[in-house]
Amino acid sequence: MGSLAPERLTELEAHANDVRQGIIRSLVAAGSGHSAGSLDMADVFAALYFHVMRHDPKRPDWAERDRLLLSCGHIAPVRYSAMAYAGYFPVEELLTLRKFGTRLQGHPERVSLPALETTSGPLGEGLAQGTGMALAAKLDHADWRVYVVTSDGEHQCGLHWEAMMTAAKFKLDNLTCIIDRNFIQIDGSTEDIMPLEPLAGKYRAFNWHVIECDGNDMTALVAAFDEAKSVKGKPQVIVANTVPGKGVSFMEGDYLWHGKPPKKDEADVALRELLAAREKIGAGRG
Amino acid sequence: MPAVASAGVSSAADAMHLVDYADPAAVKQVPTRNGFGTGLIEAGERDANVVAICADLSESVRMEAFKKRFPDRYIAIGVAEQLLVAMAAGLASAGKIPFIASYAMFNPGRSWEQVRTTMALNETNVKIAGAHAGVSVGPDGATHQAIEDIAIMRVIPKMIVVVPCDANQTKKATLAVAETFGPTYLRFGRAESAVITTEDTPFELGKAQTFRDGGDVAIVACGILVYTALIAADELAKDGIQCRVVNNHTIKPMDEPAIVAAAADCGAVVTVEEHQVAGGMGSRVAEILAEKQPVPIEFIGVRDRFGQSGSPQELIEEYGMGTSAIVAAAKRALARKRAR
Numbered sequence: 001m002g003s004l005a006p007e008r009l010t011e012l013e014a015h016a017n018d019v020r021q022g023i024i025r026s027l028v029a030a031g032s033g034h035s036a037g038s039l040d041m042a043d044v045f046a047a048l049y050f051h052v053m054r055h056d057p058k059r060p061d062w063a064e065r066d067r068l069l070l071s072c073g074h075i076a077p078v079r080y081s082a083m084a085y086a087g088y089f090p091v092e093e094l095l096t097l098r099k100f101g102t103r104l105q106g107h108p109e110r111v112s113l114p115a116l117e118t119t120s121g122p123l124g125e126g127l128a129q130g131t132g133m134a135l136a137a138k139l140d141h142a143d144w145r146v147y148v149v150t151s152d153g154e155h156q157c158g159l160h161w162e163a164m165m166t167a168a169k170f171k172l173d174n175l176t177c178i179i180d181r182n183f184i185q186i187d188g189s190t191e192d193i194m195p196l197e198p199l200a201g202k203y204r205a206f207n208w209h210v211i212e213c214d215g216n217d218m219t220a221l222v223a224a225f226d227e228a229k230s231v232k233g234k235p236q237v238i239v240a241n242t243v244p245g246k247g248v249s250f251m252e253g254d255y256l257w258h259g260k261p262p263k264k265d266e267a268d269v270a271l272r273e274l275l276a277a278r279e280k281i282g283a284g285r286g
Numbered sequence: 287m288p289a290v291a292s293a294g295v296s297s298a299a300d301a302m303h304l305v306d307y308a309d310p311a312a313v314k315q316v317p318t319r320n321g322f323g324t325g326l327i328e329a330g331e332r333d334a335n336v337v338a339i340c341a342d343l344s345e346s347v348r349m350e351a352f353k354k355r356f357p358d359r360y361i362a363i364g365v366a367e368q369l370l371v372a373m374a375a376g377l378a379s380a381g382k383i384p385f386i387a388s389y390a391m392f393n394p395g396r397s398w399e400q401v402r403t404t405m406a407l408n409e410t411n412v413k414i415a416g417a418h419a420g421v422s423v424g425p426d427g428a429t430h431q432a433i434e435d436i437a438i439m440r441v442i443p444k445m446i447v448v449v450p451c452d453a454n455q456t457k458k459a460t461l462a463v464a465e466t467f468g469p470t471y472l473r474f475g476r477a478e479s480a481v482i483t484t485e486d487t488p489f490e491l492g493k494a495q496t497f498r499d500g501g502d503v504a505i506v507a508c509g510i511l512v513y514t515a516l517i518a519a520d521e522l523a524k525d526g527i528q529c530r531v532v533n534n535h536t537i538k539p540m541d542e543p544a545i546v547a548a549a550a551d552c553g554a555v556v557t558v559e560e561h562q563v564a565g566g567m568g569s570r571v572a573e574i575l576a577e578k579q580p581v582p583i584e585f586i587g588v589r590d591r592f593g594q595s596g597s598p599q600e601l602i603e604e605y606g607m608g609t610s611a612i613v614a615a616a617k618r619a620l621a622r623k624r625a626r
Contacts, residue, residue: 067379110408117379119408122399125372129404132376132384135361139337139382159400162369 004222008051010282012218015085016046017278020247022081022094024270027261030098033106036244036257037151038078040182043216044240045082048147052225057087060115066144067117067133071126072151072180073107074259079116079149080104088115124157126150127177131163134175134235145229146175153185156194161206167235168207175235176228177208181215182244184255203237215240248273298499303486307516314481318474318510319417321453323348325460326385326415330356336464337377339363339386341370346476347387347417367396374412375404383411383464389423390416390432390473398438405469406442413463414439414471419449420560421588421605422477422510422598431593437565439471440538446470447537448491449559449567451512452481455535458489466491475560477598479510494541496548500528503616503623504548507558508534508567511586511607515558518612529616537567542574549579554619556584558612560602563587582622584615 004012019042027033049055053066070079077097084091089103096102103113107121118129130148137144154160167175181199183190190196200210209231213220221240228236244258245251248270251262262270299307306312330336330352338352339361353360363369367388374384386393394401394414405412419432439447446468450459456474463470488495497512498519507515512533519529532548534540549555555575557568563585572583588605602608 118375119403122403125368125400125404128369128372128400129376129379131369132373132378133380134376135373136377136380136382139358140380159366159368159372162363162366163373166363166366166369166373 004219009218012046012050012222013281014278015050016043016218017274017281018085019046019078019081021271021274022084022091023077024248024262024267024274026077026081026094026097026104028264028267029095030261032098033077033261034074034259035251035261036184036255037072037075037180037182039248039251040216040242040244040246041075041078041149041180042247043218043221044149044178044180045078047218047221047225049082049086051222053147054144060088064142064144067130067146069118069126069130069146069148070108070116070120071148072123072154073121075151075180076104076106076108079108083115123151123154124159127160127163127167130175130177131167131172134167134172135170137174138170138172144174147178148175149178149180152179152181152183152190152196152199155179155196155199164203164206164208171233172235173232176225177235177237179237179239180242181239182242184244184258186258188255200239207234209234209236210239211236212239212241215242216246247277298496302488302495302497303484304482304497305484307480307482307513308520315478316453316481317476317478318450318453318456319348319476321450321456322415322417322460322472322474323351325457326352327355328457329461329464330359332461333383333464335381336383336385337361339370339374339384341365341367341388341393343388343417347415349387367392368400371397371400371412371414372404375408375410378410378412383413385413385415387415387417389430390419390435391430394439394471395432395435401439401469402442406444409444410469411467412469416471416473418476419473420475420509421593421601422475422479422560424477424598424601425595427595428592433561433588433593434565435471435473436537436559436561436567437569440570441565444469445538446491447473448535449473449508449537450535451509451533452479452483454481454483454485454487455489459535462489462491473509475510477510480513482513482516492536492539492541494536494544495533496530497533498529498531500530501552502527502529503554503556503619504530504532504552505556505558505612505616506532506534506545506548506568506571508537509560511558511560514602514607514609515612518609518616521609521613522616527616527620534567534571537570540570540574542578545571545574546579549575549581554582554623556586556612556615556619558586558607560607561587563589582619582626584619586612586615
C-alpha cells in the first residue's frame with residue numbers, strides 16, 4: 001500500500017492523458033459542455049477506472065461491482081472518456097456527446113447507459129444516492145464499495161449535508177466521497193459565492209474520515225484511495241485539490257472555462273499540448 | 287328507511303363486495319393510513335427486499351409496527367425529505383424496494399426534483415407513501431394539508447399515482463405497489479374515514495371500479511370522497527337521478543377505457559377529489575374526455591385556495607367537497623347534458 005510501481009504509475013498517467021484527450025475531442029465535437037472540471041478530474045477518473053475500482057466493462061451489471069456515481073453530472077465528459085478508454089464502449093462514440101440519439105447525454109442518464117449507475121446533473125443528489133447504495137450493500141453483507149464524485153460547488157446544497165449525516169450515522173465505511181476541490185463554480189470562486197472553508201473540518205465535524213491530497217498527482221491519489229479502503233466504521237472523503245482545466249495551459253485556473261467547450265482552434269492547441277505531455281510521461285523513470 | 291337502491295345499484299355493490307354503505311351502522315371508521323401500516327407489514331413478510339425509511343414520523347405514518355417487526359429493515363433518517371427520496375433511489379438501485387414515508391406535504395411536496403430525477407427519470411423502484419393528504423388532516427392547518435400533490439406527481443413521466451378509497455383498499459394498494467416495479471406515489475390520509483370495501487373487494491392497479499351503476503351522470507371519485515360520492519348518489523336517486531360511481535383509484539396510469547365508457551354511457555361527468563381542482567385527478571379525466579368523449583364535466587375539489595384549521599368534516603364542507611356539493615354538481619352536469 002502506498003507504493004505504486006513506477007511502470008504502473010506511468011500507465012495510469014498515460015490513461016489520464018488519454019482521458020483528457022477524449023474530453024477535448026468530445027467537447028469540441030459537441031460544441032457545448034463543461035471543460036475545466038472535466039479536465040481536472042481526469043486523474044481521479046483514471047485512478048478509479050484503471051486501478052481502484054472492482055469492475056468489468058464487459059459486465060456492467062455485475063452485482064459485485066463497485067459503484068461509481070458522478071454527482072456533479074456536468075463533468076460527464078471525463079466519465080464518458082474514462083469509460084470509453086476502459087472498454088465500456090468504443091472511443092469514437094465520444095464524438096456523439098450531447099448529440100441527438102446518443103447514449104452520452106449532456107448530463108448522465110442511467111437508462112441510456114446503465115453503467116452510469118445514476119442519472120445526475122441536478123446538484124447535491126449524488127451522495128444521498130450513494131448513501132442508499134452503500135446501506136443496501138451493508139444490509140446484504142456485500143463487500144462492494146461506493147464512490148461518489150462531487151464538485152465543491154454542490155456542497156452548497158442542503159441535501160448533500162443530509163447525506164453526510166446519514167452516512168456517518170450508519171457507519172458506511174464502504175462509501176468514499178471524492179471532492180473536486182477546484183474552488184470554482186459558474187459565477188466565480190466558491191469562497192466568494194458561498195464560502196465552503198474549512199471544508200475538511202466540516203467533514204471531520206460530521207464524523208467522516210478525511211483525506212486531503214493533490215488531486216492531480218497520481219501517486220497521491222492512489223495512496224488516498226488505499227487509505228480510504230482501509231478505514232473501518234466511518235465514511236471517507238478525499239478532498240482532491242485540483243487545478244481547474246488541468247493539462248491544458250490556457251484553461252488552467254480560469255473559472256471562465258467552467259461551462260464552455262474549446263473551439264476548434266483551441267482544441268487543436270489543447271490536443272498538441274496533451275500529445276506533447278504524453279510523450280514525456282514515464283521519461284526519466286525508466 | 288325505505289330502500290331507494292335500484293337493482294343496478296345493488297348489483298354493482300355486490301359485484302364489488304362492498305359493505306352496506308347506506309347504513310351508517312354498517313360502516314366502520316378507520317383512517318386510510320392504518321391500511322398502509324398493515325399492508326406494509328404484509329409486503330415486508332412477502333418480500334425481504336422491502337425496506338421502510340421514515341422522516342421522523344413513524345407513528346403517524348403508521349410505520350411503527352414495521353419498525354418493530356423488521357428492525358433491520360427500518361431506516362430512520364430524521365427530518366430530511368429530499369434525502370428520503372434520493373437515498374431510497376440508491377437503495378432501489380441495489381435491489382431494495384423502499385417505502386418512504388412522511389406527510390404528503392413534504393413527501394413528495396418538498397422533494398419534487400429528487401422524485402423527478404432520481405426516481406422517475408432514473409427509473410428506480412421507490413414507493414412514496416404520502417400520509418396526511420388533503421384538508422381532512424384537520425386542525426394542523428394549511429401548512430400540513432397537501433392538496434397539490436396529485437398534480438405534481440402525475441405530470442412526471444413514468445410515475446404511478448394511486449389514491450385508494452378506504453383503509454382496506456389502502457392495504458391492498460400497498461401490497462400491489464410493492465409487487466409492481468416502478469416509481470410510485472401512494473396517497474392516503476389521517477382522518478377516520480368510511481370503510482366501504484371488504485377483504486373480498488378486488489383491487490388491480492390501473493383498473494377503475496364501478497361501485498354503483500347508473501346512467502344519468504357518472505361520478506368519478508378517488509380517495510375518501512368515494513364514500514361521499516356514493517352517499518350523494520343515493521341522495522340523487524331519491525330525485526330519480528341514477529348515478530354511476532366510479533372509484534378511480536389509479537390516477538396514473540388512468541383507466542382510460544373505463545373513463546370513456548362512463549362518459550359515453552352517462553353523457554355527463556362529475557369528478558370528486560380531496561385536492562385542488564387544478565391539475566388533479568379530475569383534470570386528467572377532463573384531458574381524456576376532451577380528446578375522446580367530450581361531455582359536460584363538473585369538478586369537485588379545492589378551488590385555488592389553501593386549507594386551514596378545522597375538523598375534517600368542517601373543512602370538507604367549507605371547500606365544497608361534501609355530499610350536498612356533489613349532489614348540486616351532478617344536477618348541474620345533468621342539466622348541461624340535457625341542454626345540449
